[in-house]
Every structure is written in C-alpha cells, then in structure tokens.
Amino acid sequence: MTALVVLAHPRPESFVFAVFESALRGLRQGGDTPEIADLYADEYRPGSALSATHRSALDRTSTLVLVYPTWWTSQPAILLGWLYAATTEGLGSVKSLVCVTTHGGPRKGNLVAGQSGRHTAARTVRAACAPGASFHWVAHYGTDKDRQDRRVAFLHRVERELALLAS
Amino acid sequence: MLIAPDPNMQKNQILHRSAHAVDITLTTAGHTVRTIDLGRFSPVLTRLEMAAYVTDQPLIDEQTTEYAQAVLNCDALVVVYATTMSTLPPALKGWLDRVLVPGVSFTLDGSGGTKRGLAGLDWIIGIAVYTDTWLATKRTYDNGRRILLRNLRLCARPGTRTKWLPLYSATTADEDRTATFISRVERQMSKL
Numbered sequence: 001m002t003a004l005v006v007l008a009h010p011r012p013e014s015f016v017f018a019v020f021e022s023a024l025r026g027l028r029q030g031g032d033t034p035e036i037a038d039l040y041a042d043e044y045r046p047g048s049a050l051s052a053t054h055r056s057a058l059d060r061t062s063t064l065v066l067v068y069p070t071w072w073t074s075q076p077a078i079l080l081g082w083l084y085a086a087t088t089e090g091l092g093s094v095k096s097l098v099c100v101t102t103h104g105g106p107r108k109g110n111l112v113a114g115q116s117g118r119h120t121a122a123r124t125v126r127a128a129c130a131p132g133a134s135f136h137w138v139a140h141y142g143t144d145k146d147r148q149d150r151r152v153a154f155l156h157r158v159e160r161e162l163a164l165l166a167s
Numbered sequence: 168m169l170i171a172p173d174p175n176m177q178k179n180q181i182l183h184r185s186a187h188a189v190d191i192t193l194t195t196a197g198h199t200v201r202t203i204d205l206g207r208f209s210p211v212l213t214r215l216e217m218a219a220y221v222t223d224q225p226l227i228d229e230q231t232t233e234y235a236q237a238v239l240n241c242d243a244l245v246v247v248y249a250t251t252m253s254t255l256p257p258a259l260k261g262w263l264d265r266v267l268v269p270g271v272s273f274t275l276d277g278s279g280g281t282k283r284g285l286a287g288l289d290w291i292i293g294i295a296v297y298t299d300t301w302l303a304t305k306r307t308y309d310n311g312r313r314i315l316l317r318n319l320r321l322c323a324r325p326g327t328r329t330k331w332l333p334l335y336s337a338t339t340a341d342e343d344r345t346a347t348f349i350s351r352v353e354r355q356m357s358k359l
Contacts, residue, residue: 010214046210046257073318074254074310077210077261084252113321114313116254123307124253 003027003034003063003166008079010040015143015151016102019158020067023100026159027065030166035061039078046081050089058086058093063165064129065098066121070139073110074117083120087128094129097121098136098165100158107141136165168241169193169202170248170262179249181337181345185294186247188349192356201237203262210261225268234262235271243290243359246315249337250297253307255314263314272322285323290359291315292330294352296337304335330355 005023009016027034035057042051050058058064068079075083099121103110122135138161140154171186186202193200208230219227226232238244248259255263273281293315297304316329332355334340334348 010212010217014217040214046261071212072260072263072267072314074260074314076212077257077264078212080252080254080260081210081257084257087252113318114308114310116308116310116313116318119308119313120252120254120310 002061003032003065004037004057004061005034005065005067006037006039006079006082008039008066008068008076016067016069018155019100019102022155022158023065023067023162026162027166029159030163032166034065039082044078044082046077048085050082050085055089058091061093063096063098064091064094065100065162067100070101070103070110070117073113073115074120083125087125091125091128092130094133096134096136096165097126097129098138098162100138101140102143103139103141104144105142110141136161168237168244169200170244170246170259171202171204179296181296181334181340181348182247182249184345184349185352188352189245189247189294189356192353193359196357196359198359201241203234205258205262208258208262210258210264212261212264216265220268225270228265231266234266235268238266238271238285239287242287243292244288245292245294247294248296248311250295250304250311253304254310263319267322272319283322283324288323288327290328290330291320291323292332292355294332295334297333297335298338299335301335
C-alpha cells in the first residue's frame with residue numbers, strides 16, 4: 001500500500017507547490033513510494049467521475065494526502081468536486097487522511113470564520129474512509145504576511161511529519 | 168440577487184421550487200431579481216486567474232467581472248443550494264473562489280490587513296436543503312452555513328442581516344412539509 005498525494009493548485013511556482021514537494025520528500029524518506037494526483041495537470045472537472053488512473057491509485061492507497069490552499073476557509077472547488085466523486089465511489093482502503101494546507105489569514109481569523117475545510121475533511125471525508133481511519137491536520141497560517149523563515153520552517157515541518165507518518 | 172442551483176448536479180425539485188418562490192415573491196414586491204445559474208459557470212479558478220489574484224486586476228474573465236459587479240450593486244444575496252459533503256456544492260464554492268476576489272469581497276489596506284468589501288449588502292440569506300437530519304448536520308458542523316453566515320458575513324458591513332432557511336431530511340419530505348417550507352421562504356422574502 002502506498003500514499004496518494006492529491007494536489008489542488010494551478011501554479012507550480014506557488015508556495016503550495018513547494019509544500020507538495022516537501023510532502024513527497026517526507027513520504028519517500030519514510031520509505032513510501034507515493035503516487036500523485038495533480039488535479040489541475042490532470043484537468044479534472046468538478047461534477048465528473050474520477051479518472052481510471054485516480055480510481056486505481058485510490059484503490060491501492062492506505063494514506064490519502066490532500067495538499068491545497070484554503071480559500072474561503074475551505075477546499076478549492078476543484079478539490080471539493082474530486083472529494084465528492086471519491087467519497088461517492090468509496091474510500092474504503094484509506095486508513096489515514098492527511099490535510100496539508102495553507103491559509104492566507106491568521107489562525108485566530110480562521111477560527112472565527114469557522115474552519116469549514118478542516119471540519120469537512122475530519123468529519124465527512126473521514127467518515128467515508130475505512131473504519132477507525134486517522135486524521136492529521138498540518139496547516140500553515142498567515143501566508144499573506146509571511147516571512148521567508150516561517151515558510152521554510154513549515155516546509156521542514158511537512159517533510160518531518162509526513163516522514164513520520166510513512167515510517 | 169439570487170444564486171440558483173446547478174440543474175445538472177442537483178436534480179432537486181425542492182431547490183427549484185425554492186428558487187422560483189424567491190424569484191416570484193421578490194419580483195411581485197417590486198424588486199429586481201438577478202438570477203445566476205451555476206449550471207453555466209465553471210467553478211475552477213484557472214492558472215491565469217491565480218496569477219492575477221495578487222494584482223490590481225484580479226478579475227480577468229468577462230463572466231466573473233460581470234458577476235462581481237452584480238454582487239457589488241445588489242442589496243440582498245440569496246443563495247439556494249443542496250448541501251454536499253456537509254458543505255457548499257463545488258459549483259457554488261467555485262463561484263465564491265472566482266468572483267469574490269480582492270477588490271470585491273474585501274480590499275487590502277496596504278499594511279497587510281483587509282477591509283470589508285461588500286458594503287452595500289443589507290441581507291445574506293441561505294436556503295439550504297439537507298439530506299441529513301438536524302442532529303447529523305450539526306455533528307458535521309454545517310460547513311456551508313459557516314462559510315456563508317460567518318466567512319462571507321465578515322466581508323459585509325456590520326449592519327448586514329442574515330437569515331438561514333434550512334430543510335433537513337429533505338429526501339423524506341412529503342408534499343406537506345415541502346409546501347410548508349416553500350411558504351416559509353415566501354414569507355421571508357416578503358419581509359425584504
């Protein structure tokens with residue numbers, strides 16, 4: 001069983017893309033050989049079924065890692081559409097659900113606004129996974145006013161936590 | 168302004184009756200209703216839009232520019248949707264992602280902070296249909312409601328009023344319950 005890392009960001013030069021690469025590095029350090037579903041590169045459209053490639057990757061995976069920017073306190077529409085298709089078809093092989101996400105605003109502001117994305121993943125998506133599946137939240141806040149050292153520290157954190165999960 | 172459900176993804180008679188009730192009641196009362204059909208809207212924020220997001224011109228698409236102008240000019244935003252995975256359906260979430268960008272829902276104040284952008288809104292009204300019961304909805308945090316009544320509300324002026332009209336366990340709703348719900352929608356709309 002391997003990890004499937006789902007990326008939902010359109011720009012390879014973004015911080016989220018760097019986070020995605022850190023997640024892959026961490027999983028490989030932990031001995032995993034992760035598979036990738038890049039929703040933009042694979043031209044996924046919300047409302048459509050999963051591609052055969054994504055479906056078979058999901059069936060093989062025990063760890064589902066979602067890497068995305070938080071917009072409006074929730075997942076981007078392209079990822080919501082993908083998750084809806086995935087939960088409808090079944091996520092029974094997933095024993096560990098991991099969200100790795102960035103927030104433009106500070107942690108306090110996101111708490112006030114409701115943290116919808118976290119609740120959707122932790123409650124609804126996890127409920128479609130295997131019974132007893134674990135949930136891990138690896139989040140960075142305040143990206144809009146960030147310093148470079150904080151971003152680098154988050155990249156290291158992602159790598160470390162994903163390596164631990166994979167080992 | 169009425170954001171109506173996507174007919175392709177949500178073949179739900181209650182939603183369409185609700186949207187119709189909103190439209191008819193407001194129009195009869197003399198309001199101008201602008202309806203947005205999410206079935207004709209791509210919810211995916213594009214690579215070019217992401218690049219433009221941090222510039223002075225974040226709206227680069229003709230359709231999203233027109234929707235943004237409509238939001239800024241409207242007095243009431245009425246959103247009608249079927250809850251999907253305890254949150255907004257992707258089509259509606261994508262509408263927020265692509266239309267309510269910096270300069271529309273909020274503006275940057277120059278010091279890294281933000282200011283509310285939807286100063287003209289008097290009302291934000293959500294009409295939500297759930298397959299789950301009230302209790303099951305609360306257990307999953309009702310995330311669509313959180314996004315609209317907390318997150319979006321924070322982008323409107325402090326005096327903006329909100330109203331939530333939910334129909335729980337909609338799959339088992341008989342004609343009596345549905346009619347009662349539609350009447351409630353009509354009563355709320357007649358108060359605007």
